[in-house]
Each structure stands twice: as structure tokens, then as C-alpha cells.
Amino acid sequence: MQLTGAQALIKSLEQQGVDTVFGLPGGAILPVYDPLLDSSIRHILVRHEQGAGHMAEGYSLATGRPGVAMVTSGPGSTNIVTPIANAHMDSTPLVVVTGQVATSSIGLDAFQECDITGITMGVTKHNFLVRTAHDIPRAVAAAFHLATTGRPGPVLIDLPKDVAQSTMEWWYPAGPEEYDLPGYHPLVDLDEADVERAVALIAAAERPVLYVGGGTLKSRATAELRAFAERTRIPVVTTLMARGAFPHSHELHLGMPGMHGVYAAVTAMQRSDLLIALGARFDDRVTGRTAAFAPGARVIHVDIDRAELGKIRQADVAIQGDVGAVLRAWEAAGATPPRLDTWWSEIRSWQTTYPLTYDDEPTEGPLRPQHVIESLAANAPEGTIVASGVGQHQMWTAQFWPFEEPNSWVNSGGAGTMGFGVPAAIGAKVGRPDRTVWCIDGDGCFQMTAQELVTARSEGIPVKIAILNNSYLGMVRQWQEMFYDERYSEVYLSADLPDYVKLAEAMGCVGLRATTPKEMSDVIDEANAINDVPVVIDFRVDATEKVFPMVPAGASNDDILVHPSQRKETR
Amino acid sequence: MNTPEPFAGEVVHSPVRHHILSVLVENKSGVLARIAGLFARRGFNIYSLAVAPSERHARFSRITIVVDAESAPLEQVMGQLDKLVNVVDIWDIAPRDAVERELLLATIATDVSNRTSLLDILGRAGASIIDVDPGAVTVMLAGTPASCDEFERALEDYSSVELHRTGRLAVPRLGQELTNPERGSR
Numbered sequence: 001m002q003l004t005g006a007q008a009l010i011k012s013l014e015q016q017g018v019d020t021v022f023g024l025p026g027g028a029i030l031p032v033y034d035p036l037l038d039s040s041i042r043h044i045l046v047r048h049e050q051g052a053g054h055m056a057e058g059y060s061l062a063t064g065r066p067g068v069a070m071v072t073s074g075p076g077s078t079n080i081v082t083p084i085a086n087a088h089m090d091s092t093p094l095v096v097v098t099g100q101v102a103t104s105s106i107g108l109d110a111f112q113e114c115d116i117t118g119i120t121m122g123v124t125k126h127n128f129l130v131r132t133a134h135d136i137p138r139a140v141a142a143a144f145h146l147a148t149t150g151r152p153g154p155v156l157i158d159l160p161k162d163v164a165q166s167t168m169e170w171w172y173p174a175g176p177e178e179y180d181l182p183g184y185h186p187l188v189d190l191d192e193a194d195v196e197r198a199v200a201l202i203a204a205a206e207r208p209v210l211y212v213g214g215g216t217l218k219s220r221a222t223a224e225l226r227a228f229a230e231r232t233r234i235p236v237v238t239t240l241m242a243r244g245a246f247p248h249s250h251e252l253h254l255g256m257p258g259m260h261g262v263y264a265a266v267t268a269m270q271r272s273d274l275l276i277a278l279g280a281r282f283d284d285r286v287t288g289r290t291a292a293f294a295p296g297a298r299v300i301h302v303d304i305d306r307a308e309l310g311k312i313r314q315a316d317v318a319i320q321g322d323v324g325a326v327l328r329a330w331e332a333a334g335a336t337p338p339r340l341d342t343w344w345s346e347i348r349s350w351q352t353t354y355p356l357t358y359d360d361e362p363t364e365g366p367l368r369p370q371h372v373i374e375s376l377a378a379n380a381p382e383g384t385i386v387a388s389g390v391g392q393h394q395m396w397t398a399q400f401w402p403f404e405e406p407n408s409w410v411n412s413g414g415a416g417t418m419g420f421g422v423p424a425a426i427g428a429k430v431g432r433p434d435r436t437v438w439c440i441d442g443d444g445c446f447q448m449t450a451q452e453l454v455t456a457r458s459e460g461i462p463v464k465i466a467i468l469n470n471s472y473l474g475m476v477r478q479w480q481e482m483f484y485d486e487r488y489s490e491v492y493l494s495a496d497l498p499d500y501v502k503l504a505e506a507m508g509c510v511g512l513r514a515t516t517p518k519e520m521s522d523v524i525d526e527a528n529a530i531n532d533v534p535v536v537i538d539f540r541v542d543a544t545e546k547v548f549p550m551v552p553a554g555a556s557n558d559d560i561l562v563h564p565s566q567r568k569e570t571r
Numbered sequence: 572m573n574t575p576e577p578f579a580g581e582v583v584h585s586p587v588r589h590h591i592l593s594v595l596v597e598n599k600s601g602v603l604a605r606i607a608g609l610f611a612r613r614g615f616n617i618y619s620l621a622v623a624p625s626e627r628h629a630r631f632s633r634i635t636i637v638v639d640a641e642s643a644p645l646e647q648v649m650g651q652l653d654k655l656v657n658v659v660d661i662w663d664i665a666p667r668d669a670v671e672r673e674l675l676l677a678t679i680a681t682d683v684s685n686r687t688s689l690l691d692i693l694g695r696a697g698a699s700i701i702d703v704d705p706g707a708v709t710v711m712l713a714g715t716p717a718s719c720d721e722f723e724r725a726l727e728d729y730s731s732v733e734l735h736r737t738g739r740l741a742v743p744r745l746g747q748e749l750t751n752p753e754r755g756s757r
Contacts, residue, residue, distance in 0.1 A: 121605055122612050126656040129601075146656065182630075183597060183659040307650030 005133035006031040006164040009097065010039045012140035015172055018068050020044060020059060020430055022052040026072025027112055029099030031164040044430060044459050049076050051423040051452040053083020057092050058427030061410040062385050062435075064220065066093040066147045067427065073099045074112030077158075078119065082417060085123040087154040089414025090241060091218055093147040094154035095140075102162040103131060117158050125153030130160070133168035141172065142179040150186030151305040152218055188304070190321045190329055198276075198300045198317045198326075199335040205274035205298075207343045208234045211257070211286075214241030214413065215279015215303060221324030222246065222406045225278065228327050233340055235347055237265040239280055241413045244403035254347065255356070258286040259551045260395040263354035263562055266549065268347050270557050272297045274337075279303060279323045282312035283414070292556035302326045354549070356399050357563050361542070365515040369393060369468045369541040372520060373400045376438060376466055379524050384436040385410060385428050389421035389445025392474040395547045397440045419448030425463045426456045436464070436528075443469040443493055443500075450503065456534045457508035464527050465504075465536045470543040471495035478546045495540060504536035515540040588641050589618055591669055591741045594634045594652065595625060595660040602657045606634065613651055616642040619738025631659060635740050662743075669741040675712045675719045680731035682706070689729070696722040707731075 003011065009032055013021065022044045025033040036043055046052040049071045056067025071080050077098040087094045101110040117127045126146050128139045136159070143155040173179055202208065216225055222245050229236050229252050236246045237257040246253050255262035257269055269275060275297045280286070287293040290312055301308070301315035302323055309318035319326055358370040373396055377384075386401055387410035388394040394411060403409050410428050412420040425439035446467050456463055470477075473491045480488050504511030510530055512523040514537060527535040548563040561567075596602045603622060610617050616639035625633040638648055649661055675698075681689055693700065693710055696718065702709035712722050716739050726732050 117601065118604065121601075121608050125654075151654075181656060184656050305650075305654070307647065307654055309650070310644065310646055311650075 001170040002167050003170045004031065004035070004164065005136050005159070005166055005168060007035045008133060008136045008168055008170060009140065009159065009164065010035045010041065011170065012137045012172065013041060013068065014039060015137070016140065016144045021068045021070050022046055022055040022059070022427065023070035024049055024052060024072070024076065026076050026099065028073035028101055028161045029070060029076070029097070029159070029164075030072075031161060032070065032097070032099070032159070042430075044426075044455065044461075046423070046455050047451045048449070049079035050082055050419070051426075051449055051455065053080040053094070053096065054086070054417075054420050054423035054449070055427030055430065055452070056094050056096070057083055057087050057090075057420075058387060058410050058424030059431040060087075060092050060094060060427075061424070062407055062428035062437075063431040064407055065431070066095055066144060066152075068095050068097075070097040071099070072112065073101055073116070074114045076112075077114055077116040081119060081123065084120055084154045084156065086412050086415040086417045086420065088123045088125070090412065091152050091214065092154065093152040095143045095147055096154060096156045098156060098158050099164075100129070100158045100160040103160045104162065106160065116156065120156050123154070124156050125151075127156035127158065129158045130163055133163055133166045134171075136163070136168070137170075137172045138179060142181055145176055145179055146181070146184065150184075151215075151303075188320050188322075190325060191319070194317055194319045195326070195329045195333060198319060199330060199333045201274055201298055201300055201317060202232070202276070202330070202335040202337055205337045206340070207268075207272050208232075208274040208276060208337050208340070209268050209272040210234050210236045211269065211275050211277045211280050212236055212238045212242045212245050213278060213280025214239065214245075216242055216245045216323045217279075217406050219279060219304070219323040220406075221278070221322070221327055224324050224327035224331070226250075228331060231331070232336055233344070234276070234337060235268055235344070237261070237269065239283075239286055240398055240411065242280070243398055243401075243409040244406050247404045248402040249404060254351070256398055258283075259288070259553075260399065260547050260549065261286075261551075262356060262399070263549050263560060264347055264350040266551070266557050266560050267350050269294050269297070271346070275299045277301045277303075277315075278327070281308045287312065288551045288555055288557040292558065354562050354566055357565060358545070359565065361517060363517060365517070366540050366542045367514065367517065367520055369470070369539075369545055370396050370400050371517070372466065372468060372539045372541065373397055373440060375520060375524055376440070377401050379528055380438060381436050384408070384438060385432060387411065387421050387425035387428055387437065387439040389439075389441045389448075390416045390418045391442045391445060392470075392478060392545075392547050393440055393442040393445070393468040395475075396468075399547075401440075418445045421445055422449045422463075422465060423452045425465070426452055426461050429456075429461050429463045439463060439465045441465055441467050442474060443467055443471060443495070444473045446500070447493075447498070451507070453504065453507040453509050453534050453536065460532075461534070462531055463534050465534065467500055467536065467538050468541045469495055469500065469538050470541045470545070472543050474543070475547070477543070481546070482550075483552065500536060500538035504534075507534075509534040509536050511536050511538070513538040513540070588639070589637050589666060590640045590645050591664040591666065591671070591739070592636045592638060592649065592652070593662040593664060593741065594636060594658060596632050596634055597657040597659060598624060598630055598632045599657060602632070603634070605655050605657060606636075606652070609651055609655060610638075613648075614642060615639075615648050615651075619736075621738045621740055635738070637739060664741050664743050668744050668747040670744055671716055671739045671741040672713060673716050673719050673739040674737045675714075675722060675734065676701075676709060677711075677726060677732055677734040678702075678707055678709045679726065679729050680707050685729065692722075692725045696725065698722060
């Protein structure tokens with residue numbers, strides 16, 4: 001069967017089971033958009049290529065399947081670099097197809113030419129410049145293989161226009177041995193000796209903590225984690241990337257560790273004698289000053305990526321492997337610590353003394369952002385997926401939303417990409433149309449990518465957006481208040497400009513606003529009753545509210561600042 | 572850290588604590604850029620780098636990289652290198668277990684007054700003359716990095732010297748076991 005390269009690309013995506021592509025056409029990718037008309041694949045036409053990338057990420061984070069985006073050459077390709085870099089930091093599997101100028105024009109500064117494989121070398125797991133139509137099926141199959149195996153990540157395929165237009169005899173590689181990847185070996189055999197050494201450390205631990213990272217979700221090891229934790233009764237902390245990997249409400253769950261972590265989670269790690277890191281990478285936002293992090297702890301570090309082992313903290317037992325496979329091996333070996341009653345009673349006292357908290361709000365408003373999040377959560381149906389942007393609203397959501405199941409939290413962790421929320425929520429809703437999807441956003445983040453609500457409305461994707469509008473770049477404001485003598489530099493945005501209700505309406509969405517607690521519960525009910533179009537709520541929240549607890553940047557986790565109402569003279 | 576910056580123009584051919592990585596890569600366009608880019612963005616210092624098609628197959632090239640083992644733990648360098656999809660195999664060769672050689676070419680302005688002393692230096696170093704004209708000679712030395720260093724110092728007395736070095740190649744001493752991240756040893 002003779003196909004054009006463009007047809008071969010679409011057919012290859014179908015072969016991979018792709019149901020949705022997020023994208024925006026342009027000159028160099030034009031040939032590929034023609035056979036798309038005849039394909040079963042749904043294409044979501046975005047308003048900016050960055051939106052396509054974040055939607056693909058949201059789709060992937062909500063479904064566990066790779067997200068796919070397609071854009072044109074030059075500026076189309078550079079606009080999607082931010083989502084690619086974001087996916088690289090958070091190990092999110094993406095396949096991004098970019099158009100490229102014709103092979104005969106490459107290197108000649110042709111119109112909309114850009115060396116996108118060069119630009120994305122450092123922020124992709126791998127990328128390909130496809131030079132013949134015959135190679136397209138192999139590039140697509142290899143891209144999905146690379147994106148989804150080992151440590152997942154984004155893979156880019158750069159497709160020159162003449163390659164898309166030339167013809168090939170259709171074929172499809174039967175398996176990885178035909179992908180031409182002689183240097184890629186994602187399967188690792190567990191070292192039995194490492195497993196035994198880990199079991200011995202666990203058996204000797206008196207103050208162990210399971211430090212659960214995003215890799216546990218990528219490994220789909222949440223059932224194994226729960227079984228292991230419940231049998232051993234080892235306390236569990238879930239990082240920002242791992243919210244939902246262990247049920248929030250579980251009695252063994254201490255919450256999120258790190259810069260804005262729960263006091264008990266942060267302190268349990270600091271006082272621990274054994275940290276069991278599962279798919280976590282000792283990020284600076286978790287460790288605080290690394291030299292002062294968990295000083296008395298031995299470390300068992302499990303990661304599929306060998307380069308993470310010993311990168312930040314030397315492990316006593318470093319295991320390169322899949323988290324699920326390691327947990328199964330430990331279960332088989334019956335790894336059990338001694339009685340942890342003393343450890344738990346210490347932890348319970350921290351939980352009782354320093355729970356997450358915030359002050360009541362005045363009846364006339366403004367609202368407490370934490371109260372808004374708790375109210376949204378209390379009224380959300382089971383299985384609701386939550387996306388966020390980056391900043392204070394993200395931290396409050398991570399703290400106060402009770403994530404009970406995997407793939408229910410869609411956020412930008414490592415890269416901290418403002419503007420991630422709206423498009424990621426749209427992508428999540430496309431992937432999980434059966435679920436309610438809330439995006440809890442900040443007013444600063446919302447303004448970066450809000451135009452994708454036009455996409456949501458026109459494509460029939462009814463997401464719900466809660467803007468915690470404090471009229472500031474809130475996290476920067478918090479730092480300027482606390483660490484720059486309240487010298488506020490370029491952080492004020494205005495609560496009324498734009499008018500978020502009118503902006504929502506202009507984009508075909510329902511726009512609502514709440515300033516008082518009474519209005520808040522009314523608009524939440526109203527939003528929950530709307531299931532056919534996107535809803536945007538402008539929640540007017542207190543601009544002076546800060547995220548606590550907080551470990552100041554560069555400080556030891558021992559110097560955690562709790563909420564002002566919990567500070568005692570003796571502290 | 573007191574390690575010299577490799578790209579600042581400072582001549583340091585024999586770093587105090589270096590390691591030699593012999594890296595088998597796919598012979599595809601952009602692979603060298605991927606490796607150089609990785610070293611740059613991770614802050615690993617390269618002292619020298621030599622690339623050529625490998626003995627095995629036209630599909631592969633061998634890159635010999637001399638890395639500053641003080642700029643980053645060797646384990647980290649190898650772990651990150653190994654993640655590059657085009658990197659097929661990595662062998663870490665400790666200098667004490669390696670036979671290292673380097674090629675040096677130098678063009679030296681000569682006249683009647685200094686020709687004899689130059690010939691003397693060439694003779695002692697074991698260098699040979701590969702090109703001559705009335706005002707200059709081009710010489711070559713294939714030897715250990717240390718012998719190249721010594722020869723380079725000996726040439727400092729000559730007024731006009733244009734000098735090129737390839738960076739070192741290395742193979743393990745016969746009978747040595749090598750560390751390979753994937754398979755332990757070869």
C-alpha cells in the first residue's frame with residue numbers, strides 16, 4: 001500500500017491507539033492536516049501552541065497514557081518548548097510532532113525554519129528529525145516506546161514538509177527490536193542482594209518513613225504501596241508530584257513534605273532513621289538545605305533512573321528498578337520493621353499540635369483561599385480531577401484538597417510553569433470526560449493561558465475554573481513581604497482588570513463572582529449545576545494570606561515556620 | 572573547587588584527577604552535540620574529546636572523553652551519559668589501568684641558527700619531521716600525554732610555533748577488567 005508520509009504519520013498514530021491530538025496547523029505541517037480529516041483521531045484546535053502542549057500533559061497526567069501534540073515549524077515549535085520542558089521535569093510521557101521546512105531548505109534560514117531538535121535536546125528524553133517517509137512508522141513507534149518506558153518523558157518528532165509529501169510503502173515495526181534503538185534498555189533486573197540489604201535496613205528501623213514521589217504513580221504501584229504500608233505500618237508522605245498515590249485520608253498518611261509541607265510530614269522525615277524513597281528525587285523543594293536534611297536517616301533509594309541514585313543524597317541502599325517490582329520483592333521477603341508505637345505517638349503529637357490551619361474569614365469577605373478550596377472539595381463529586389497553575393494557589397490546593405486516588409492531581413511540579421492550569425485541565429477533561437475537572441488557578445496564572453477557554457467552549461469541553469483572585473502574583477508577594485522587608489516590586493495585578501466575569505462570557509463560558517462566604521457557596525452550587533459549558537469563578541480572596549507552613553529557601557527543614565496562630569513563645 | 576576551567580584557554584593536558592570514558596555511540600547526526608550539550612548543562616568538565624568511526628560497524632562511533640572527575644562524581648556523569656538514547660555503551664577506564672596515547676602536530680619557524688638545536692629536541696622526544704620548507708618544519712609526536720606535554724614545553728623556546736593536539740585515546744591495559752554501567756564488566 002502506497003501512502004504519503006503525512007498519511008503514514010496519521011496511520012502510525014492510529015496504530016499506537018492515539019484517540020486525541022492537540023494542535024494548531026501551519027505551513028510546514030499542512031500536509032499532515034489533510035489526512036487527519038479522514039482519521040478517527042480527534043483533533044483539538046488550540047489557540048496557542050503552548051496550550052496544545054499543556055493539554056497533552058493534562059491528558060497524560062489524568063489518564064496515564066501518553067499525550068500527543070502537533071504543531072508547525074519555527075514559532076509553532078518554539079511555542080511548545082515550555083510544555084516539553086515541563087513534561088521533562090515531571091517525567092510526563094508526551095509525543096510532540098513538529099513540522100519542519102523541506103529537507104532541501106534545512107540550514108538555509110528558510111521561512112519559519114527553526115532548529116527545534118537542537119533547541120529541545122536538553123528538555124526531551126529524545127528527539128528525531130525524520131529524513132525519509134519510510135522512517136516515519138519507526139520514528140512514531142520508537143517515540144511512543146521511549147516516552148512510556150523506563151523513566152517516562154517527552155519525545156519530539158520533527159517532520160520536514162517534503163518528507164510528509166513524498167510516498168512510501170506502508171509498513172509498521174513489529175516490536176522494539178525494529179525500532180533501531182541499540183542504546184536503549186529500559187528493563188532492569190532487580191539485584192537480589194540490594195533487595196536483601198534493603199529488607200535488613202527496614203527490619204532494623206525504628207523511625208522509618210516512606211518518602212513517596214511521582215515515580216510511584218508512573219510505575220502504577222499505588223496498590224503495592226498501600227499493601228506494603230498497611231502491613232508494615234510505616235508512615236507515608238506524598239510529595240507534590242505524588243499527591244493521590246496514597247489516599248489522603250488514610251491513617252498512615254502524613255501529607256505533603258517540603259517547603260510548604262505539613263509539619264508532621266516534614267518533621268517525621270527530619271527525625272527519621274530510615275527514609276525509603278520510592279520514585280522520588282530529593283528535590284530541593286523537599287529537602288530544604290540538603291546538608292541539614294534528615295541528618296540521622298539511612299536512605300533506601302528506589303528509582304528507575306540510575307542517574308537519580310546518589311545525585312543529591314548518597315543512599316545506603318540504591319536500587320535501580322521499578323517501584324512496583326521492588327515493593328513486590330520486599331513483600332515477598334516479608335520486610336518488617338519492629339513495633340513503631342513510639343514513633344507513631346511522636347508523629348501523632350506533631351499532627352495534633354501543628355495541623356494545617358487558617359484563620360476564619362470575615363462574613364463580608366474577602367475570602368480565605370484555603371476555605372474556597374475546602375468548599376470546592378466538599379462539594380465535588382467523587383473522582384474529581386484537579387488541575388492548578390503555579391504559586392500560592394497550587395500549594396494551598398496540594399495542602400487542602402483531599403486527593404484519594406492516583407491521576408486525580410494535574411500540576412506542574414519541577415518546572416513550576418505558570419499558566420499550566422487552564423490548558424492542563426482541558427486536556428484532563430478530554431482524557432476523562434466522565435470526571436468533573438476543576439482547575440484551581442491564580443489570577444496571574446489565569447492571564448497567561450486563559451484564551452484556551454475559547455478552545456474549551458468551541459470543542460465542548462466543560463471544565464470548571466476557580467480563580468483565587470488576590471490581585472497579586474501572590475507567591476512573589478509572600479516572599480517580598482517575608483524576605484524583602486515588604487518592598488513590593490512589580491507584583492500588583494489589580495483584582496478588576498481584566499473583569500474575569502466578562503472575559504469568561506466573551507469566551508463563551510459562564511462567568512461568576514464571589515466575595516463573601518455566602519456568595520461563595522452559592523456560586524459553587526451554581527457552577528456544579530452547569531455541565532455543558534466551561535465555568536469561570538472569580539473568587540475574591542485575601543491578598544495578605546500566606547502559605548504556611550514554610551521552610552524559607554536555603555534553610556534547614558528544622559527551621560519550618562508554622563502558621564502564626566500556632567507559634568508559641570517557646571518556639 | 573580549584574579545577575581549571577576547561578574552555579578558558581588554560582592549557583592543562585594532564586588533569587590531576589581525570590577519568591577516561593570510552594563511549595560507543597550511534598553514528599548519527601547530532602550525537603556529538605547531544606554529548607557536548609549534556610556535559611555543558613550538567614556542569615561536567617571535558618578535558619579532551621576524540622571521535623572516530625568505531626571498529627565494530629559503520630553504525631557506531633567511538634568517543635574518548637577525558638573528564639575532570641572533580642567537577643562531578645563519575646557515577647553521575649556515567650548515569651547521565653547512559654540516558655542518552657544514542658549512547659550504546661560506556662566504559663570507564665581509570666588512568667592507572669589505561670594505555671593512553673595522543674598525537675601532536677607542530678609547525679615551527681626555523682632558520683640556520685636554530686635548526687640544530689631543534690633536531691636535537693626532536694631526536695630526544697622521538698618526534699619526526701613530516702613537512703619542510705625553507706622557513707619552517709612541521710613535526711609530529713605520537714606518545715603518552717606526558718611526553719606530549721614535555722615536548723610542548725621544550726618547544727616553548729622557539730619564537731613561532733603552531734601546535735595542535737588530538738586529545739588522548741585510550742584502551743585498557745591488557746588483563747584489566749572494565750567497569751560498564753549496563754553489564755558490569757566486559
